[in-house]
Amino acid sequence: xxxxxxxxxxxxxxxxxxxxxxxxxxxxxxxxxxxxxxxxxxxxxxxxxxxxxxxxxxxxxxxxxxxxxxxxxxxxxxxxxxxxxxxxxxxxxxxxxxxxxxxxxxxxxxxxxxxxxxxxxxxxxxxxxxxxxxxxxxxxxxxxxxxxxxxxxxxxxxxxxxxxxxxxxxxxxxxxxxxxxxxxxxxxxxxxxxxxxxxxxxxxxxxxxxxxxxxxxxxxxxxxxxxxxxxxxxxxxxxxxxxxxxxxxxxxxxxxxxxxxxxxxxxxxxxxxxxxxxxxxxxxxxxxxxxxxxxxxxxxxxxxxxxxxxxxxxxxxxxxxxxxxxxxxxxxxxxxxxxxxxxxxxxxxxxxxxxxxxxxxxxx
Amino acid sequence: xxxxxxxxxxxxxxxxxxxxxxxxxxxxxxxxxxxxxxxxxxxxxxxxxxxxxxxxxxxxxxxxxxxxxxxxxxxxxxxxxxxxxxxxxxxxxxxxxxxxxxxxxxxxxxxxxxxxxxxxxxxxxxxxxxxxxxxxxxxxxxxxxxxxxxxxxxxxxxxxxxxxxxxxxxxxxxxxxxxxxxxxxxxxxxxxxxxxxxxxxxxxxxxxxxxxxxxxxxxxxxxxxxxxxxxxxxxxxxxxxxxxxxxxxxxxxxxxxxxxxxxxxxxxxxxxxxxxxxxxxxxxxxxxxxxxxxxxxxxxxxxxxxxxxxxxxxxxxxxxxxxxxxxxxxxxxxxxxxxxxxxxxxxxxxxxxxxxxxxxxxxx
DNA sequence: GGACGTGGGAGAGCAATGACCAACAGATCA
DNA sequence: TGATCTGTTGGTCATTGCTCTCCCACGTCC
Numbered sequence: 001x002x003x004x005x006x007x008x009x010x011x012x013x014x015x016x017x018x019x020x021x022x023x024x025x026x027x028x029x030x031x032x033x034x035x036x037x038x039x040x041x042x043x044x045x046x047x048x049x050x051x052x053x054x055x056x057x058x059x060x061x062x063x064x065x066x067x068x069x070x071x072x073x074x075x076x077x078x079x080x081x082x083x084x085x086x087x088x089x090x091x092x093x094x095x096x097x098x099x100x101x102x103x104x105x106x107x108x109x110x111x112x113x114x115x116x117x118x119x120x121x122x123x124x125x126x127x128x129x130x131x132x133x134x135x136x137x138x139x140x141x142x143x144x145x146x147x148x149x150x151x152x153x154x155x156x157x158x159x160x161x162x163x164x165x166x167x168x169x170x171x172x173x174x175x176x177x178x179x180x181x182x183x184x185x186x187x188x189x190x191x192x193x194x195x196x197x198x199x200x201x202x203x204x205x206x207x208x209x210x211x212x213x214x215x216x217x218x219x220x221x222x223x224x225x226x227x228x229x230x231x232x233x234x235x236x237x238x239x240x241x242x243x244x245x246x247x248x249x250x251x252x253x254x255x256x257x258x259x260x261x262x263x264x265x266x267x268x269x270x271x272x273x274x275x276x277x278x279x280x281x282x283x284x285x286x287x288x289x290x291x292x293x294x295x296x297x298x299x300x301x302x303x304x305x306x307x308x309x310x311x312x313x314x315x316x317x318x319x320x321x322x323x324x325x326x327x328x329x330x331x332x333x334x335x336x337x338x339x340x341x342x343x344x345x346x347x348x349x350x351x352x353x354x355x356x357x358x359x360x361x362x363x364x
Numbered sequence: 365x366x367x368x369x370x371x372x373x374x375x376x377x378x379x380x381x382x383x384x385x386x387x388x389x390x391x392x393x394x395x396x397x398x399x400x401x402x403x404x405x406x407x408x409x410x411x412x413x414x415x416x417x418x419x420x421x422x423x424x425x426x427x428x429x430x431x432x433x434x435x436x437x438x439x440x441x442x443x444x445x446x447x448x449x450x451x452x453x454x455x456x457x458x459x460x461x462x463x464x465x466x467x468x469x470x471x472x473x474x475x476x477x478x479x480x481x482x483x484x485x486x487x488x489x490x491x492x493x494x495x496x497x498x499x500x501x502x503x504x505x506x507x508x509x510x511x512x513x514x515x516x517x518x519x520x521x522x523x524x525x526x527x528x529x530x531x532x533x534x535x536x537x538x539x540x541x542x543x544x545x546x547x548x549x550x551x552x553x554x555x556x557x558x559x560x561x562x563x564x565x566x567x568x569x570x571x572x573x574x575x576x577x578x579x580x581x582x583x584x585x586x587x588x589x590x591x592x593x594x595x596x597x598x599x600x601x602x603x604x605x606x607x608x609x610x611x612x613x614x615x616x617x618x619x620x621x622x623x624x625x626x627x628x629x630x631x632x633x634x635x636x637x638x639x640x641x642x643x644x645x646x647x648x649x650x651x652x653x654x655x656x657x658x659x660x661x662x663x664x665x666x667x668x669x670x671x672x673x674x675x676x677x678x679x680x681x682x683x684x685x686x687x688x689x690x691x692x693x694x695x696x697x698x699x700x701x702x703x704x705x706x707x708x709x710x711x712x713x714x715x716x717x718x719x720x721x722x723x724x725x726x727x728x
Numbered sequence: 729g730g731a732c733g734t735g736g737g738a739g740a741g742c743a744a745t746g747a748c749c750a751a752c753a754g755a756t757c758a
Numbered sequence: 759t760g761a762t763c764t765g766t767t768g769g770t771c772a773t774t775g776c777t778c779t780c781c782c783a784c785g786t787c788c
Contacts, residue, residue: 017737018736018737019737019738020736020737020738020739021735021736021737032735032736033733033734033736034736035735035736036736038735038736057742058742059742059745060742061741061742062742063742126733314755332754339731
């Protein structure tokens with residue numbers, strides 16, 4: 001493999017040609033006319049010496065570094081960031097690029113954000129990926145405009161930088177729909193209290209989907225709390241009071257669902273027999289491991305990372321114009337992940353609206 | 365901030381001096397004697413034009429890129445990797461370095477591992493960090509020897525590359541000790557079935573700690589299964605059978621503990637009143653959110669990333685010799701994280717050994 | 729014997745660094 | 759008092775590893 005200490009001129013000497021010829025042969029440049037025998041000798045010498053081009057020198061000369069800067073808020077706090085990075089890294093490498101990582105924090109000042117970008121600029125990255133830990137709108141560092149950039153899981157307030165986000169609405173709709181399809185007519189929601197896009201869009205999708213199915217919306221069936229496990233527990237305790245209990249619950253996220261599971265257990269409710277649940281986020285650790293396993297909506301983190309990188313590179317290579325995307329974020333689907341937390345409601349005529357048979361529970 | 369298009373010669377022109385002088389002033393070269401006035405003018409011009417040195421050109425000339433390669437297996441599958449990256453990134457940046465990430469997989473061939481390293485070599489990184497997703501021994505790519513390198517969370521079989529690993533033994537000992545200190549004398553263990561170092565060292569620590577406290581070891585109180593939630597559930601079901609039930613359980617990891625919680629619930633056992641649990645890994649999502657919250661042992665991922673980077677850079681800068689560390693991995697402590705899953709056993713004199721009150725459970 | 733085709737090399741960058749040199753002042757010296 | 763010395767200030771130029779635009783040498787053909 002690559003041997004750090006051998007340069008192009010060593011290969012040239014070994015093959016008995018000039019460095020120009022080595023460069024031409026190894027880069028397979030179209031206009032270069034080099035005889036087959038010479039080509040052969042060059043390749044053989046390069047191979048034998050373990051030559052690998054110095055990408056730094058290459059970059060300096062060609063004004064293209066083949067590096068992509070990746071700025072991420074709180075790389076560590078959420079497993080989601082890992083999937084974005086993975087998507088980005090894999091597609092970047094497939095196209096001959098490498099990723100340089102910079103960690104930022106959601107609380108850092110605008111100045112510090114700009115110096116993150118400046119760091120990357122000094123490194124001569126060809127483009128920048130800017131990822132946030134959850135979907136929101138933000139003010140991008142001014143100097144980000146200096147080169148191709150794509151926002152991942154967030155939107156630029158000024159709409160000058162293109163971005164890719166999850167289809168919150170679609171995901172939430174399919175979550176609610178799976179409940180309706182199972183035969184539920186009295187459905188509750190556990191919502192978040194933060195003022196982030198997801199809070200509003202998931203609620204909107206909830207209402208819309210009920211309306212589309214001709215189901216009434218009851219304000220008291222929406223309970224909001226902080227979107228963590230304790231919040232889910234508290235909200236569920238209120239929502240699952242005997243007098244007005246829904247037969248199914250759409251949770252803002254899997255963590256709230258986890259809290260709701262405990263509330264249900266304390267109230268003596270069996271899942272999914274007495275109450276069905278569907279979550280959001282598909283956090284493996286939770287969704288897969290709750291009992292029963294949680295049906296939920298997956299956020300396309302890997303896909304967003306991949307899409308962003310693919311399009312960033314297209315822009316870098318002049319194959320696409322990111323400006324065209326800037327006005328409207330690209331929206332990627334959030335697939336429903338079916339597990340075991342949804343069943344038909346207990347005491348209701350399943351034939352009334354069900355469009356498909358519930359997979360569980362033939363009849364009581 | 366940095367403006368991509370201005371080079372050192374633009375600054376030179378603006379300040380009315382040569383590029384050499386600009387370089388000398390900006391790099392604060394010791395031997396360079398430049399008048400105060402000139403210095404001032406150079407700084408002002410650089411500032412005004414938004415000059416930032418081209419790190420590529422700098423690297424080419426100085427033979428030092430200021431980049432560290434980070435190869436990680438399965439960046440995405442575990443939140444732990446994120447913490448290692450974070451530790452590495454933050455300390456690297458504090459010292460003027462940047463991190464270039466490469467994703468690998470634990471199943472990839474030796475050839476592909478070598479080409480991961482070759483990629484980094486071509487990029488002229490100054491050193492390499494090689495991280496695995498869990499603590500194990502591995503055969504490092506041959507070409508890794510070409511430059512300073514540190515293994516994170518794994519050991520080099522041939523003992524030529526230095527590494528940093530968690531103190532499994534110490535962590536496990538303090539986990540078991542916290543149970544003993546709470547007054548437990550009949551303690552069980554839920555172990556992993558994989559043949560990885562942690563399986564053996566955690567069991568060894570379990571036995572040793574019992575012995576140190578003069579407690580007998582009962583083989584039937586160790587139940588092993590696959591180290592995931594279902595495995596924990598199965599193993600716990602066997603372990604918590606009424607006839608031979610322990611009053612406390614040390615779990616191989618938090619996921620197994622999560623399964624054990626369910627088993628306990630099904631068996632009608634209250635935690636921690638009827639049975640205490642302590643886990644390992646401190647996976648936030650689980651340990652914090654189980655009910656009651658799980659007392660567990662934290663793996664020092666951030667610290668390992670930081671230590672590795674600090675020492676790697678010392679080696680790069682000639683301030684340390686990694687060879688000295690190569691023979692024995694550096695071991696970092698695994699602190700115990702106290703939460704609410706441990707209490708004194710029910711029918712036993714709590715004054716016997718308890719050193720502190722259980723913080724548990726004020727309200728019902 | 730000029731045009732053309734083929735095979736390959738020379739040399740100028742790319743943006744910085746750093747060893748060494750130059751110019752100029754005032755000081756020193758014979 | 760002119761020549762040399764010396765300290766200060768700053769510039770010259772080669773160099774890093776590679777790419778790429780010419781350009782040259784040599785045949786061949788008509």
